[in-house]
Amino acid sequence: MRAEIITIGDELLIGQVVDTNSAWMAEKLNENGIELFQITSVHDDREHIVAALNEAFNRADIVLTTGGLGPTKDDITKHVLCDYFGTHLIEDASVRAHIEDLYKDRPDVLNRLTATQWLVPECATILENRVGSAPLMVFHKDDKLLACMPGVPYEMKIAMEEQILPYIVSTLLRNSASTKITHKTLQVTGIPESALAILLEDFENAMPAGLHLAYLPKDGVIRLRLSSYGELTEAEMETYFDQLKTLTRDYMIADTGDPLEVIIGNILKSRHQTIATAESCTGGSLASLLAKHPGSSAFYFGSVVSYDNSVKEHLLGVPSEMIKAHGVVSEGVVCEMANSIRAQIGTDYAIATSGIAGPTGGTPEKPVGTVWIAWATPSGTTAECFHLGKLREQVIARTCQKALVGLLKRL
Numbered sequence: 465m466r467a468e469i470i471t472i473g474d475e476l477l478i479g480q481v482v483d484t485n486s487a488w489m490a491e492k493l494n495e496n497g498i499e500l501f502q503i504t505s506v507h508d509d510r511e512h513i514v515a516a517l518n519e520a521f522n523r524a525d526i527v528l529t530t531g532g533l534g535p536t537k538d539d540i541t542k543h544v545l546c547d548y549f550g551t552h553l554i555e556d557a558s559v560r561a562h563i564e565d566l567y568k569d570r571p572d573v574l575n576r577l578t579a580t581q582w583l584v585p586e587c588a589t590i591l592e593n594r595v596g597s598a599p600l601m602v603f604h605k606d607d608k609l610l611a612c613m614p615g616v617p618y619e620m621k622i623a624m625e626e627q628i629l630p631y632i633v634s635t636l637l638r639n640s641a642s643t644k645i646t647h648k649t650l651q652v653t654g655i656p657e658s659a660l661a662i663l664l665e666d667f668e669n670a671m672p673a674g675l676h677l678a679y680l681p682k683d684g685v686i687r688l689r690l691s692s693y694g695e696l697t698e699a700e701m702e703t704y705f706d707q708l709k710t711l712t713r714d715y716m717i718a719d720t721g722d723p724l725e726v727i728i729g730n731i732l733k734s735r736h737q738t739i740a741t742a743e744s745c746t747g748g749s750l751a752s753l754l755a756k757h758p759g760s761s762a763f764y765f766g767s768v769v770s771y772d773n774s775v776k777e778h779l780l781g782v783p784s785e786m787i788k789a790h791g792v793v794s795e796g797v798v799c800e801m802a803n804s805i806r807a808q809i810g811t812d813y814a815i816a817t818s819g820i821a822g823p824t825g826g827t828p829e830k831p832v833g834t835v836w837i838a839w840a841t842p843s844g845t846t847a848e849c850f851h852l853g854k855l856r857e858q859v860i861a862r863t864c865q866k867a868l869v870g871l872l873k874r875l
Contacts, residue, residue, distance in 0.1 A: 465497065465498045465499065465525050465526065465636065465637065466498070466499050466500075466501045466523065466524045466525050466526070467493050467498050467499065467500050467501065467524050467525065467526040467527070467528060468500070468501055468502045468503070468504065468520040468523060468524040468526075468527050468528070469485075469486050469489055469490070469500065469502075469503045469504070469527075469528050469529075469530070470503075470504050470505075470506060470513075470516045470517070470520060470527065470528070470529045470530075471483050471485065471486060471503070471504070471505045471506070471529070471530050471531055471615070472505075472506055472507075472508060472513060472529055472530065472531035472532040472541055472615070473505075473507075473508060473531040473532060473615060474507050474508050474538070476505045476531070477505055477506075477507060481615075483503075483505065484617060485530050485615065485617055485620050486503045488617075488620075488621065489528060489530075489620075489624060490503075492624055492625070492629060494645050494647065496629060496632070496633060496637070497637070497644055497645055498526065498632075498637075498645075499645060499693065501523055501524055502520070502523065502524075504516050504519075504520065508532055508538050508539070508540055510540060510543075510544050510547075513532075513540075513541065513544045514544060514547075514548060517548060517610070521605060521608055521610075524608070525607075525608050525609070525636065526608070526609050526610075526611070526632060526636065527608070527609070527610045527611070528610075528611050528612075528613070528628070529541065529610070529611070529612045529613065530612075530613050530614065530615040530620055531614070531615030532615070533598035533599075533612065533613075533614050533615075534598065534614075535577040535578055535580050535581055535597075536577065541612060542583070542584070542585060542601075545585050545588075545601070545603065545612065546585045549585060549587050549588075549603055549605075551585045551586045551587040551588075552585070552586055553583040553584060553585060553586070554583065554584065554585075554586045555582055555583055555584075556582055556583075556584045556590055556599065558590070558592075559581065559582040559584060559590060559599045560582035562592065562593075562594075562597075563578065563581055563582055563597050566596075566597060567597075578597065581597045581598060581599070582599070584599050584601060585601065585603075587603065588601040588602060588603055589601070589602040589603075589604075589631075590602075591623075591627040591628070591631060592627060593614070593619065593622075593623055593627075594622065594626070595618065595619055595622050596614055596616065596619040598613075598614040598619070600612070600613055600623050600627050600628065602628075602631060609632065609635065609636055611628045611631070611632070613628065644692075644694050645691070645692070645693055645694070646691065646692045646696070646698070646701050647689055647690070647691050647721075648689070648690045648701065648702075648705045649687050649688065649689045649690070649720060649721030650687070650688050650705075650708065650709060650712065650716055650718060650719045650720070650721075651685055651686070651687050651688070651716065651717050651718040651720075651721070651724075652685070652686050652688065652712050652715035652716050652717065653684055653685045653686070653715060653717055653869055654715050655686070655715045657679055657681050657686055660679065660686060660688075660712075660715075661679065663711060663712070664677070664688075664708070664711060664712075667707060667708065667711055671704070672695065672696070673695065674692060674693055674694070674695025674696060675690065675691070675692050675695065675696060675701075675704060676690070676691045676692075676693075677689070677690055677691075677708075678691065682865075683858075683861050683862045683864075683865040684862055684865055684866060684869070685717070685724070685865055685869065687721055688708060688712065689721065690704060690705055690708060717869060717872055717873065718872070723753075723757075724865070724868040724869065724872060725753045725754050725756065725757065725868060726757055727872065728754075728763075728868060728871055728872055728875065729754070729757065729759070729760055729762075729763050729764070731872075731875050732762075732763035732812075732813075732875075733759070733762050733763050737763065737811075737812040737813065738763050738764070738765050738810075738811040738812050738813070739754065739763060739764055739765070739811050739812065739813040739814060739815070739871070740764075740765045740766050740767060740805045740806060740809040740811040740813075740814045741754065741766075741767040741768075741805065741814065741815050741816070741817075742767065742768050742770060742780055742801040742802060742804065742805040742814065742815075742816040742817075743767060743768075743769050743770070743816070743817050744769075744770055744771055744776070744792065744801075744816075744817055744818040744819070745793075745817055745818055745819035745820065745821045745835060745859070745860065745863060746817045746819075746860050746863050746864055746867075747769060747771060747860070748767065748769045749860055749861075749863075749864050750767075750815065750817060750863075750864045750867055750868075751764075751766075751767035751769070753864055753868070765809050765810075765811050766809055767805070768780060768805055770801065773787055773792060776792065776797065776801065780800065780801050780804040780805065780808075781800065781804045782797055782800045782801060782804070783800070786800065791830065792818050793818050793819055793820055793830055793834055793835070793836055794818070794836060795836055795838075795847045795849070797818055797836070798816040798817065798818045798836040798837060798838035798847050799816070799838045799840075799845050799847050801816035801818065801838065802814045802815060802816035802838040802839065802840035802845055802847075803840050803845055805840075806840040812841075812842055813839070813840065813841055813842075813871065813874075813875075814839070814840040815837065815838070815839055815840075815867050815870075815871060816837070816838040816840075817835065817836070817837050817863055817867060818835070818836050819833075819834055819835030819836060819850075819852075819859065819863060820832050820833065820834050820835070820859075821833075821856045821859045821860055821863075822854060822855070822856045822859060823854070823855075823856060831851070832854050832859070833851050833852045833853045833854055833859050834849065834850075834851055835849070835850045835851075835852055835859065835862075835863045835866070836848070836849050836850075837850065837863065837866055837867050837870060839867075839870055839871055839874055841874055848866075848870065850862075850863070850866055852866070
């Protein structure tokens, strides 16, 4: 079973909004044995939407759209779908009751534009959107299906999990032999992508049809994803994955594709241990990663973003003489930062970062991209110096990745 996603909205094509929906939807489709073939973004334009629908229906069994379902003039998806399926809008009593209940304490929202939300194409199957006003619409075209959802991420996710996917499973997948899609991922570091490809050349040449290996490098870590599209049994897949782990054992840092901060969090929680951070050049980005996922309060206690030297001195106790003698981007300073935050907050581990993210501030001795990272652990404090490029965002992202990799190794 093959699917395509069409994201609708001018805001996506001018860079005002980043499409995070499609990646999440792709993962959910894979979990249900549905292969995502293509993602298309289109303007709020009638001809553009129609062309995208025609092309998607030519290639896929399931077409999913997000966006264009609001009450304003630029949201034209419902009207385009009426023309596309040769139907017209009618009032849906259940949608009207839901919207009136949703905004019962906000009468100012129940205006003439909001009232257009309970108008739906007559031929559509309407599913409940319990957290928003835009109705979820499903259309059948021969033996294919179109499902339309709002573009607001939290609304889309609830719609997919509670309504759209169960509907697809009960209607299209119930009597079809869906392909079991399996992905297994490991992560390596300390080896260039080209050298890794040479290392795995014989392994790749010996892989059977239906098994694919993808290289996904990012900020010094390479994810290796092994994928099977129904050709291998689970035992066979596991055998090949074990071979891959053996070949990469000198560089492997995780045998899962989970984000490093999730892996670290799971380890710390299993050991009932905790961590804090003291950041300079990363400006809180490391703290954001560690606190990003549910349950992080069980292991992540807090941070000091000591961007200015005065904060390093007064809150973290870094001696001013040390800063004057060696500069803030130095081994001694990051070690003091890590030790101080660990002691003050009372955690088992701490990470500190200090560097020159750029584009200015570099010197011949310490050019832009020079970063020191320290890890304070129950067995001692160590630090390493890295040179992480010239671009500010790149330096910050790579520093966070290096910090997490270093902690994972120490754990």
